[in-house]
Amino acid sequence: QSLTEIKKRGKLIVGTEPTFPPFEFVDEKNQVVGFDIDIANELAKRLGVKLEIVNLPFDSLIPALLQGKIDLIIAGMTITEERAKVVDFSKPYFEANQAIVVRKDGRFEPKKLEELVGKKVAVQLGTTGDLVISEINGIQVVRFQKFTDAFLELQNGRVDAVVLDEAPAKAYVKKFPKFLISAVIDTGETYGIAVKKGNKELLNFVNQTLDILKGSGVYNKLIQKWFE
Ligand code: GLN
Known part of the structure; x- marks a missing residue:
């Protein structure tokens, strides 16, 4: 066009x-x-x-x-x-990094991606968050088309974390006070x-x-x- x-x-x-x-x-x-x-x-x-x-x-x-x-x-x-x-x-x-979002119950607050090994982690299909997580062996990656669904799973306890870009992570945490950002992973991305x-x-x-x-x-x- x-x-x-x-x-x-x-x-x-x-x-x-x-x-x-x-x-x-x-x-x-x-x-x-x-x-x-x-x-x-x-x-x-x-x-x-x-x-x-x-x-x-x-x-x-x-x-x-x-x-x-x-x-x-x-x-x-x-x-x-x-x-x-x-x-x-x-x-x-715009500049971006990845963030790990977890439930705010103090049970699991990973500071590094490696701590996600053995855990269930939700991502959006085809995103850089998906790529970063899929590169690490031993993480059970659950892929969603919508971040809203990924966060529903986190809320319901069916996944242990959601990995996504930092700015949207902040927006979701603001909207749902039951979540927190446990770590930001410096991926140095630009949109x-x-x-x-x-x-x-x-x-x-x-x-x-x-x-x-x-x-x-x-x-x-x-x-x-x-x-x-
Ligand atoms: N920045 C990430 C990517 O490009 C996520 C983008 C998005 O989910 N809209 O993969």
Whole structure:
């Protein structure tokens, strides 16, 4: 989808997975909102088109982009070598690490990933948290499409921990005071907006807009809005 085609169509189609607060989540009015959604709105506004958000499981986002069902992925997606083989990423727009979330009953507060060996750990299918945990032998990995379901399992005691990006971990812990972050694992990740490989025009537009948002203070306002 070239910029011309997107303008002709009159809408920018963005794929996301909305159980990842404060980047994308469903609010009380049943609307998908968040930091990423505001960025998506800025992109659409600057193109002079409407924004359409398409909710998909996280591991279906790249396939949907490859099939041309969506123009962009904005989903707190970490720029990884593997993913960069099949999609093109914008410049980084956020930094992230992984966090271990457990129940706040004092029974199990792992400080390192290695302490998860022999335990049941919930992750979201296809995320970097999934990758990090799956690399360690002896952890029983339980994969969910929605983080909301992963946290339900933690609440019910069917898993011992959830591993996910730090900012959403903080958001879930804030919402559910029965959980706590027992450790943050320094994975040094950065998020990027993904476009179909070779779509230079759209990628340049995204990168330029990110620069403008940062330069004009809009980016900082959004950080304050969603993270403070
Ligand atoms: N940043 C993580 C990843 O890219 C998780 C993203 C998400 O769950 N939305 O895998």
